[in-house]
Amino acid sequence: MTILDPSVIILGLVIGSFLNVCIYRIPREKSIVTPPSACPCCSLAIKPWDNIPVISYLWLRGRCRNCSEKISPRYPIIEALNGFLYWAVFRQFDMGWHLPALFAFVSAMLVITLIDFDFQIIPDAITLPGMIVGAAASFILPDPFANHTTVGFTNSIIGLVSGYGSFLLIAVIGSWMAKAEAMGGGDLKLMGMVGAFMGWKAVLLTTLAGSIAGSIIGIGLMAFKGKDRKTAIPFGPFLAIGALISLFFGEAIASWYLSF
Numbered sequence: 241m242t243i244l245d246p247s248v249i250i251l252g253l254v255i256g257s258f259l260n261v262c263i264y265r266i267p268r269e270k271s272i273v274t275p276p277s278a279c280p281c282c283s284l285a286i287k288p289w290d291n292i293p294v295i296s297y298l299w300l301r302g303r304c305r306n307c308s309e310k311i312s313p314r315y316p317i318i319e320a321l322n323g324f325l326y327w328a329v330f331r332q333f334d335m336g337w338h339l340p341a342l343f344a345f346v347s348a349m350l351v352i353t354l355i356d357f358d359f360q361i362i363p364d365a366i367t368l369p370g371m372i373v374g375a376a377a378s379f380i381l382p383d384p385f386a387n388h389t390t391v392g393f394t395n396s397i398i399g400l401v402s403g404y405g406s407f408l409l410i411a412v413i414g415s416w417m418a419k420a421e422a423m424g425g426g427d428l429k430l431m432g433m434v435g436a437f438m439g440w441k442a443v444l445l446t447t448l449a450g451s452i453a454g455s456i457i458g459i460g461l462m463a464f465k466g467k468d469r470k471t472a473i474p475f476g477p478f479l480a481i482g483a484l485i486s487l488f489f490g491e492a493i494a495s496w497y498l499s500f
C-alpha cells in the first residue's frame with residue numbers, strides 16, 4: 241500500500257459519480273456535460289457538498305436534502321464498484337500510460353452493463369470510440385494473456401475483426417434458427433471493442449465466460465421467477481462481465497487450461 245492506492249480509489253469514485261450521469265443521460269440522448277445533476281423528484285440542483293461519492297449518500301441517509309425523496313442505492317454502489325475496479329487495475333497492471341486506457345475500458349464495461357440492463361441497448365457512442373481507442377492504444381496496453389507484453393496492433397485488429405465478425409455469424413445463425421434477433425448489433429460492437437482492447441484470445445474467453453454466466457442467470461430466472469424462455473434477457477451485461485474476467489484472470493485461466 242502506498243499513497244497511490246487511496247488516490248486511485250478516490251479517482252475511481254469521482255469518475256464513478258460521472259458514470260451515473262452517463263448511465264442516465266446517454267440512452268435518453270441528453271448532454272452529459274450540462275445541466276448539472278438535479279434531484280429527479282424536486283428538480284433542485286444537487287449542491288457540490290451533497291455530491292461527494294458514496295459519502296453524501298450515507299450522510300443524507302439515501303434521501304434528497306430538499307424533498308426527502310429516496311435516492312436509489314444504485315448510485316453509491318456504482319461509484320464504489322468503479323473505485324474498486326480502478327484499484328484492481330492499478331494493482332494488477334502497475335503504473336504507466338496504459339492506466340488511463342484501462343480505466344476507460346473498465347468504466348465503459350460498467351456503463352454498458354447498466355444501460356443494457358435498463359434499456360436493452362448498447363450505445364454506439366461508447367463502443368465505436370472504444371474500438372478506435374483500443375486499437376490506437378494497443379502498443380501500450382498490457383496483454384491480459386501474457387505477462388509483461390503488450391497487445392500489439394496486429395492482435396488488436398484481429399481481435400476487433402473476429403469479435404465483430406464471429407458475433408455477426410452467431411447473430412445471423414441465431415436469428416435464422418429462432419426467427420428472432422438473438423443478439424443485437426450493439427453486442428457485436430461491444431465484442432469488437434473487447435477484441436481491440438485485449439486481442440483475439442479475449443474474444444474467445446469473453447464469449448465463453450459470458451455465455452456460461454448468461455446461462456446460469458437465465459436458468460435461475462426461469463426457475464425462481466417463472467420467466468419463460470421468451471423473456472428477453474440482455475446479453476451485454478454478461479459479455480461485459482466476461483470481458484472483465486478476461487482482463488483480470490485471462491492469463492490464469494489460459495495457463496490452467498493449457499496444463500491439461
Ligand SMILES: [Zn+2]
Nearest residue numbers: 279282304307
Ligand atoms: Zn428532491
